[in-house]
Amino acid sequence: MRELRKDPVLGRWVIISTDRGRRPQDFHADYDHFAGFDPQHDPFREGQEHLTPPEIYAVRAKGSEPNGPGWQVRVIPNKYPALGIEGDLNPRGYGLYDRMNGVGAHEVIIESPDPYMLLSDMPLKHLIEVFSTFRLRVEDLSRDSRFAYVLVFKNHGRDAGASLRHSHSQIIATPIVPKRVLEEMYGAQEHWKNKRRSIFVDIVDQELMMQERIVYQNEEMLAICPYASSSPFEIHILPKRQRSDFRKASAEELSALAETVQVCLRKWRGALGPMQYNFLIHTAPNDTELSGVRQYFPMLDAYYCWHLEMFPRIAQTAGFEWGTGYYINPTPPEDAADFLRGIKVEIS
Amino acid sequence: MRELRKDPVLGRWVIISTDRGRRPQDFHADYDHFAGFDPQHDPFREGQEHLTPPEIYAVRAKGSEPNGPGWQVRVIPNKYPALGIEGDLNPRGYGLYDRMNGVGAHEVIIESPDPYMLLSDMPLKHLIEVFSTFRLRVEDLSRDSRFAYVLVFKNHGRDAGASLRHSHSQIIATPIVPKRVLEEMYGAQEHWKNKRRSIFVDIVDQELMMQERIVYQNEEMLAICPYASSSPFEIHILPKRQRSDFRKASAEELSALAETVQVCLRKWRGALGPMQYNFLIHTAPNDTELSGVRQYFPMLDAYYCWHLEMFPRIAQTAGFEWGTGYYINPTPPEDAADFLRGIKVEIS
Numbered sequence: 001m002r003e004l005r006k007d008p009v010l011g012r013w014v015i016i017s018t019d020r021g022r023r024p025q026d027f028h029a030d031y032d033h034f035a036g037f038d039p040q041h042d043p044f045r046e047g048q049e050h051l052t053p054p055e056i057y058a059v060r061a062k063g064s065e066p067n068g069p070g071w072q073v074r075v076i077p078n079k080y081p082a083l084g085i086e087g088d089l090n091p092r093g094y095g096l097y098d099r100m101n102g103v104g105a106h107e108v109i110i111e112s113p114d115p116y117m118l119l120s121d122m123p124l125k126h127l128i129e130v131f132s133t134f135r136l137r138v139e140d141l142s143r144d145s146r147f148a149y150v151l152v153f154k155n156h157g158r159d160a161g162a163s164l165r166h167s168h169s170q171i172i173a174t175p176i177v178p179k180r181v182l183e184e185m186y187g188a189q190e191h192w193k194n195k196r197r198s199i200f201v202d203i204v205d206q207e208l209m210m211q212e213r214i215v216y217q218n219e220e221m222l223a224i225c226p227y228a229s230s231s232p233f234e235i236h237i238l239p240k241r242q243r244s245d246f247r248k249a250s251a252e253e254l255s256a257l258a259e260t261v262q263v264c265l266r267k268w269r270g271a272l273g274p275m276q277y278n279f280l281i282h283t284a285p286n287d288t289e290l291s292g293v294r295q296y297f298p299m300l301d302a303y304y305c306w307h308l309e310m311f312p313r314i315a316q317t318a319g320f321e322w323g324t325g326y327y328i329n330p331t332p333p334e335d336a337a338d339f340l341r342g343i344k345v346e347i348s
Numbered sequence: 349m350r351e352l353r354k355d356p357v358l359g360r361w362v363i364i365s366t367d368r369g370r371r372p373q374d375f376h377a378d379y380d381h382f383a384g385f386d387p388q389h390d391p392f393r394e395g396q397e398h399l400t401p402p403e404i405y406a407v408r409a410k411g412s413e414p415n416g417p418g419w420q421v422r423v424i425p426n427k428y429p430a431l432g433i434e435g436d437l438n439p440r441g442y443g444l445y446d447r448m449n450g451v452g453a454h455e456v457i458i459e460s461p462d463p464y465m466l467l468s469d470m471p472l473k474h475l476i477e478v479f480s481t482f483r484l485r486v487e488d489l490s491r492d493s494r495f496a497y498v499l500v501f502k503n504h505g506r507d508a509g510a511s512l513r514h515s516h517s518q519i520i521a522t523p524i525v526p527k528r529v530l531e532e533m534y535g536a537q538e539h540w541k542n543k544r545r546s547i548f549v550d551i552v553d554q555e556l557m558m559q560e561r562i563v564y565q566n567e568e569m570l571a572i573c574p575y576a577s578s579s580p581f582e583i584h585i586l587p588k589r590q591r592s593d594f595r596k597a598s599a600e601e602l603s604a605l606a607e608t609v610q611v612c613l614r615k616w617r618g619a620l621g622p623m624q625y626n627f628l629i630h631t632a633p634n635d636t637e638l639s640g641v642r643q644y645f646p647m648l649d650a651y652y653c654w655h656l657e658m659f660p661r662i663a664q665t666a667g668f669e670w671g672t673g674y675y676i677n678p679t680p681p682e683d684a685a686d687f688l689r690g691i692k693v694e695i696s
Contacts, residue, residue: 002432006445013524081350102349160664180672227445278667322657
């Protein structure tokens with residue numbers, strides 16, 4: 001099977017080509033996350049709070065002191081931030097070129113006090129705290145009018161870009177709206193102009209009707225292997241109802257999201273073995289002058305929908321992907337979803 | 349130093365952030381390309397031509413037979429092609445979604461009969477044959493009106509996407525113009541509309557004037573670490589004169605390109621040690637109805653310029669890059685170019 005498929009939101013083409021390995025066992029990873037790990041030098045574990053910058057926020061036992069033990073989820077500034085919190089953007093030219101100061105925020109969410117606790121193993125109640133912390137930090141950082149966008153993402157494993165083993169996620173607030181998100185916004189706006197409907201709701205409806213790419217669903221959320229998946233076993237989790245803004249996610253929606261992520265991570269592990277992965281949350285940009293939302297996307301709430309994208313790091317990107325912006329995916333998403341549905345997991 | 353820089357062609361922002369490692373020794377790779385390699389089972393070596401599909405083209409000694417020994421550069425169909433050569437596109441809908449048949453071409457250029465010969469070690473005369481073969485194959489594949497684009501690219505090393513050790517490059521012909529190339533075309537067209545100049549020529553002029561990011565130059569070619577480099581030690585090689593179409597490159601231009609690539613690969617190795625890398629050649633799309641060039645970019649020859657992009661695989665992309673389409677680069681291109689200029693290499 002060789003097919004070109006177009007992502008309905010991004011307009012990006014993907015090559016689905018099954019000549020090379022495509023079944024889960026062809027990708028089976030035996031990634032040993034804790035090989036060589038020494039928890040004595042783990043700056044993220046409980047009791048070693050002095051090894052990190054002072055905390056920004058924590059879910060804590062009543063009566064416990066900031067920057068001491070007694071926490072469940074802890075948020076700190078990144079010690080090596082990609083963007084710095086101080087100063088103004090000061091955009092300026094340099095001959096032909098454009099530049100501005102690297103102003104933004106870069107935080108780390110330590111997801112558990114236990115150095116050996118993986119996100120996929122966490123009790124659901126704890127996972128809900130993690131996702132509630134994501135929402136809270138995005139909301140708080142959005143108040144800074146210098147930031148046009150706040151991105152939550154997770155790198156699990158060295159090949160996925162993580163330098164520390166202790167389970168953590170990151171948040172970066174940027175003064176410009178990311179290219180990928182802009183592309184989604186333009187794609188969704190085009191659909192809205194033509195049909196007066198949210199393309200995300202149309203996708204949810206079609207996937208529920210076709211029943212070919214569903215991995216899991218509950219009352220609030222739908223997890224699918226997207227039609228134009230760019231990598232094998234990629235999963236997108238979408239709210240079933242039109243919701244532009246992750247900051248406004250309700251307690252029920254956050255619980256449903258955490259449950260869906262837990263199920264998907266456990267199904268992945270059942271299908272692929274222990275492996276490295278990334279996830280990220282796309283939401284509407286901040287409604288500031290800099291983000292351009294008010295001016296160029298005044299109806300954004302009607303047609304943009306926040307969602308979570310997760311993908312295992314089991315395929316290499318190479319010169320072709322870099323040179324084209326297209327992807328070659330050896331596993332049709334229908335096959336991936338079918339395998340994943342067949343993996344039984346417990347919610348706990 | 350933390351700075352946001354905008355790519356003048358793509359419009360993409362890059363974060364230059366030097367808090368983490370930035371000097372070449374921080375990236376120093378000790379990649380052993382031939383670890384575990386068994387040339388007995390190498391399908392690309394001279395004398396084992398029967399292990400590959402029949403050749404499409406070869407640079408051969410006079411009197412030698414096709415698919416036997418006596419060649420210098422050999423082009424074969426990829427045994428596991430991402431796109432298949434037979435059939436029509438047959439574009440069609442699937443509910444909300446769009447798809448078409450995976451029609452295209454996927455060839456492998458075996459760069460040398462010697463299993464242990466790396467591109468960086470090849471005599472310049474041989475390297476010129478390799479680049480002349482690239483040009484010839486792009487020209488030939490462009491004659492098929494089903495193909496909108498022909499991309500030449502190289503993956504060196506497993507992390508860069510190569511599954512075989514014997515030095516080789518690839519060519520993929522696609523029925524659609526790649527997203528990345530379209531973005532370059534739109535960016536260059538915008539500049540043309542405003543200034544009636546080629547942005548690529550403007551970049552060459554500014555870089556020659558500023559002298560900050562030049563790695564190497566000769567009569568025809570300029571190698572720079574681009575202003576908004578997305579990865580450390582990335583190099584772009586541009587013709588000094590406006591040339592839209594790689595298919596029309598002259599013998600002098602191909603020799604100058606091969607020389608520049610040789611110098612850059614050797615400077616990389618001097619600065620970073622043996623490492624994995626990718627390169628690719630961007631050229632104007634085929635002038636077919638499908639590519640849309642005639643309709644949307646009638647003046648393309650005046651403002652698009654073919655070029656070669658090369659980047660070592662020394663930094664990990666992670667959730668942030670995937671989620672945003674932006675890149676975090678720990679090495680300012682001025683520093684990278686300065687280090688590379690300091691590495692003396694011989695052209696041979």
